[in-house]
Each structure stands twice: as C-alpha cells, then as structure tokens.
Amino acid sequence: MGRKGCCSALVLLLLFNVVAWIEAEVQKTIYFPSQKLTWDKARWYCQKYYIDMVTWDTVDPNLLTTWLIEEGFTNVWIGLHQDPEESLVWRWIDVKTGEGLTGDDVSGSRNWVLGQAVGASCGSYNSITKKWENTLCFLEMSFICYADNLVVVTENKTWEEALDHCREMTNSSFKYDLLSITNSSDYSYVSDRLYGATTDEIWIGLRFLGGEWWWSDGETLDHQEMLPDCPSQWQHCGTVSKYNTTSWTSRDCSERRNFICSYEEVVNQEEKRDSKSG
Known part of the structure; x- marks a missing residue:
C-alpha cells in the first residue's frame, strides 16, 4: 500500500472472506519480492517493508501453493525455524501464538520432509511436494512476505x-x-x-x-x-x-x-x- 521497495514485488491478494461494500474485513496481502536472500536477510526485508514472513496461519496454503506453481516458484523461505535452545523443536516466527512443533510432531507430520544437512535450521516450503523442509539458512532463496x-x-x-x-x-x-x-x-x-x-x-x-x-x-x-x-x-x-x-x-x-x-x-x-x- 504505497510502501517503498515494493515496486519489484509480485502481489497476490488473498481475501479469506468476501468483503461486502459496507462491511470491513481483515485482509492479508502476500508479496513475492524478486530477489533471493538468506533466511535472516529475507525476514529483515519482510519486517522492514511489510509485516513479516508468511506463516501458515496468515495464508490459505492451497491458494498459496497454486499460485507458487503457476508463477514457477518451487522452494521459498517461510517463517519457520528451529528453536535455538531446543534442537528438536521447530517454531513459527510468531512465537506468541504459534505452536511449537516438537520432534515427534515433525517426524510424524505429513507437512514435513526432513533433510540430513547439519545446521539446516531454517524452514522453507516446496510447492511441488507441498512439504515444509529444513534448509541451510545461508542459502539464497525466494521468500514470501505479508501485509494486512x-x-x-x-x-x-x-x-x-x-x-x-x-x-x-x-x-x-x-x-x-x-x-x-x-x-x-x-x-x-x-x-x-x-x-x-x-x-x-x-x-x-x-x-x-x-x-x-x-x-x-x-x-x-x-x-x-x-x-x-x-x-x-x-x-x-x-x-x-x-x-x-x-x-x-x-x-x-x-x-x-x-x-x-x-x-x-x-x-x-x-x-x-x-x-x-x-
């Protein structure tokens, strides 16, 4: 909405509810900046120009997946990371209300594909497999931000x-x-x-x-x-x-x-x- 640095972003407006002419609703807008960054720099970018990186409670995963595939995005950073104090716990970046994903939850979740790389403590999403993946944080990848x-x-x-x-x-x-x-x-x-x-x-x-x-x-x-x-x-x-x-x-x-x-x-x-x- 008139933010600096947004001109190169691809924009997808996800309305979770139909907006009546006289009725206000919470609307979320998803942004796909054109550059590729490491996980930490991607999050900094999202917080500077928007609100934050996308988490699964801020999007409709099915709509997001469809759009990613149509636009040719396969692996993208999302707001998921390993807890620095508990190696078996993964958390959404919104730690206030996000639920911690324990080791048991991760290994048994159909949303997860765990790699073997040491230090792969940042979360990405694969639109083809429809799975979250633990990924090396220093890799430069596309990422998703959101605003409202x-x-x-x-x-x-x-x-x-x-x-x-x-x-x-x-x-x-x-x-x-x-x-x-x-x-x-x-x-x-x-x-x-x-x-x-x-x-x-x-x-x-x-x-x-x-x-x-x-x-x-x-x-x-x-x-x-x-x-x-x-x-x-x-x-x-x-x-x-x-x-x-x-x-x-x-x-x-x-x-x-x-x-x-x-x-x-x-x-x-x-x-x-x-x-x-x-």
Missing part, C-alpha cells in the same frame, strides 16, 4: 478521538475506520497484531447506541450477550484485550488507550454497479 489492512496506533485517545483519528486518515484511495471484528476467524490474527500495543486494552469499533451494541461500520454485534445489555451511563464503548481478542469489555468512552484502525480500498459507484451486475 490494519493499523495499530499506540497513542492514547478517547474512543471518539480514536474514531476521528482513524477516519481522518481516509484519502482518495483508502477508507479508514476503527476496526470492526465481524468475523470470528479473525480473532486470533488480530490478537497477534495487537502484541505491540502499549495498553492492555485497545479501543475497537464497538459502541452502544439505541439499546444495542454496534460496530462502527454499521453492522450490529452478532453476540450481544458478550457485552452488558444495559451498560452504565458512561461505559458505552468497547475494548478488546491484547491477550484475549474473544473477550470484549465495555469501558468509559472518555478513558484513553491505544486503538486499532482498518482500511479498505475506495470503490467508486460505477465500479460497484459493474461488480454487482457481474
């Missing part, structure tokens, strides 16, 4: 200020708003993205109006029972804990905390009509 449509803001603001902050970032290309988590499959992913927040709870686009809880994108909350049906006079705004995104809490809207915005591409009315008619 979320912005975590570490400034402390009231709920209204947070809403205004997000919406004021809107431009001719992208529309911004406080995040509406309308799909339960996004919960764990959002939790990962909140890891860098400086407050334990973060404002999201939940607001109590007219006797109901609403998302700021205009959708009603499907699980109204998760929040009080008659909150006290001031606790009409919703937060999510960065440690548990499935637990929302009503808070005083005047409290100040971090918040998370999302954005979607602006679609003009003619494009909307063409899409609907198609």
Whole structure:
C-alpha cells in the first residue's frame, strides 16, 4: 500500500472472506519480492517493508501453493525455524501464538520432509511436494512476505478521538475506520497484531447506541450477550484485550488507550454497479 521497495514485488491478494461494500474485513496481502536472500536477510526485508514472513496461519496454503506453481516458484523461505535452545523443536516466527512443533510432531507430520544437512535450521516450503523442509539458512532463496489492512496506533485517545483519528486518515484511495471484528476467524490474527500495543486494552469499533451494541461500520454485534445489555451511563464503548481478542469489555468512552484502525480500498459507484451486475 504505497510502501517503498515494493515496486519489484509480485502481489497476490488473498481475501479469506468476501468483503461486502459496507462491511470491513481483515485482509492479508502476500508479496513475492524478486530477489533471493538468506533466511535472516529475507525476514529483515519482510519486517522492514511489510509485516513479516508468511506463516501458515496468515495464508490459505492451497491458494498459496497454486499460485507458487503457476508463477514457477518451487522452494521459498517461510517463517519457520528451529528453536535455538531446543534442537528438536521447530517454531513459527510468531512465537506468541504459534505452536511449537516438537520432534515427534515433525517426524510424524505429513507437512514435513526432513533433510540430513547439519545446521539446516531454517524452514522453507516446496510447492511441488507441498512439504515444509529444513534448509541451510545461508542459502539464497525466494521468500514470501505479508501485509494486512490494519493499523495499530499506540497513542492514547478517547474512543471518539480514536474514531476521528482513524477516519481522518481516509484519502482518495483508502477508507479508514476503527476496526470492526465481524468475523470470528479473525480473532486470533488480530490478537497477534495487537502484541505491540502499549495498553492492555485497545479501543475497537464497538459502541452502544439505541439499546444495542454496534460496530462502527454499521453492522450490529452478532453476540450481544458478550457485552452488558444495559451498560452504565458512561461505559458505552468497547475494548478488546491484547491477550484475549474473544473477550470484549465495555469501558468509559472518555478513558484513553491505544486503538486499532482498518482500511479498505475506495470503490467508486460505477465500479460497484459493474461488480454487482457481474
């Protein structure tokens, strides 16, 4: 999304859910930079220009595999590496929520092909065999990065200020708003993205109006029972804990905390009509 260093990248947009015109969803974009790098340099590149290297909870493996084969990519670095303190344990780079793969899991997993090279402690993916492989980290290979449509803001603001902050970032290309988590499959992913927040709870686009809880994108909350049906006079705004995104809490809207915005591409009315008619 206007990032420097992206012009040579091949881009594949993987939408895990259909995006309605008025409904915000978490979207992930996969990038394939043209150069080949070692595993460490590849990860540095992904973190500098995007979010990080791809892990299996950030992509649809079947879609990714199909695209890799079509574009001629066979072996690519992914965000998987050997634990430096436990030689039989492999971990996704997102160690906060990624599950450690023990030696037993590795040897018995249909996703794995283990080589015999000493020091092969970085993970790659073979699109032909559809297997993860342990590979020598100093080899230069193609790699996969990802980004999304979320912005975590570490400034402390009231709920209204947070809403205004997000919406004021809107431009001719992208529309911004406080995040509406309308799909339960996004919960764990959002939790990962909140890891860098400086407050334990973060404002999201939940607001109590007219006797109901609403998302700021205009959708009603499907699980109204998760929040009080008659909150006290001031606790009409919703937060999510960065440690548990499935637990929302009503808070005083005047409290100040971090918040998370999302954005979607602006679609003009003619494009909307063409899409609907198609």
